[in-house]
Amino acid sequence: MSTSSASAIAAMEQPPEKLSMVVIMGTTGAGKSYFINKLAGYEAVEEGTQACQMVPAHLGNSKVLLIDTPGFDDTTRPDSEILTEIATILSAQYKLGVDLKGVIYVHRITDIRYGRSSVKTFEICQKVCGDAALENVLLVTSRWFEVDPVLGADRERQLRDKFWAYMLNQGSHMSRFHGDRDSAIALISQLLSKDAIVLQLQKELVDDGKHLDDTVAGSYVSDNLEHFKSKCHEELKALQRVREDLKDDRAILRQHQQDVASEKARLKEAHDQQVSLHKPINAEVDNKIKTGKFQFRSLLAFIPSVLSILGMFVGIPPGVTDVFTSWMAN
Known part of the structure; x- marks a missing residue:
């Protein structure tokens, strides 16, 4: 273990505390x-996560739950979901x-380039x-082994001076991940030494x-959907104008009908996604927690019911x- 990694773990060698969590986004x-x-020290999750997953990590005396999240550029799931x-x-x-x-x-x-999916x-x-929690946000650049150091430093400067400037000015920190465990431990230790936050x-x-x-x-997500719906409405109007100019060519008419049906389906999907955002998450979570407390009341003492209940909300990789089990027993 390197000196930096040992120092990071030493900084966390405190009396055992209750569970803590760090969310990973990107x-x-x-x-x-x-x-x-x-x-984690092993292959816990696969690349290309399509659902949130929870992985335990034991760093010094700190037991940390790592939450892996899908990107908002996932092609299989809508942003609202x-x-x-x-x-x-x-x-x-x-x-x-x-x-x-x-x-x-x-x-x-x-x-x-800092593309549209990255911006979103x-x-x-x-x-x-939210601004109040930005001091507990760590902005990390990865894959340094795949880029020329000078070019990478130039892109890093653009991120710092332009795209990430606001968050950095509000207290967020920017660091490099060099691809090894020592680097990962050094990064997360920056957060584990901080007080807990509420987002x-x-x-x-x-x-x-x-x-x-x-x-x-x-x-923000709903507004993006509203913008998409407006584009669908415009496309449908354009298709209607085209229909009025079409001759009685069955092949062309059939294709036109398919285009209209496809656009209407896209419009309905966007509408359904907006509707799905209007849900009382607070009440739903309350009900599920109450159910979980009843279900897990007889668990062994070394497996906290809190951890079991949390597992009802987030996937655990195979x-x-x-x-x-062994993590909580130690």
């Missing part, structure tokens, strides 16, 4: 799962009293956190009792269940 392929696997899943987990963690130490946002330094994922992350989304959902679409993050 676009698909940024290296979130790889980072988590380095902290991913945000709902993250919001539900965060609400449960807050209600169960598990300390949230912070959020780590991972970004590929190999990205030539980053902005949702920022709105989930803006948690305050809005739990303390204020808002529906997801009334929160800052939810409104093979990790046994690790949880």
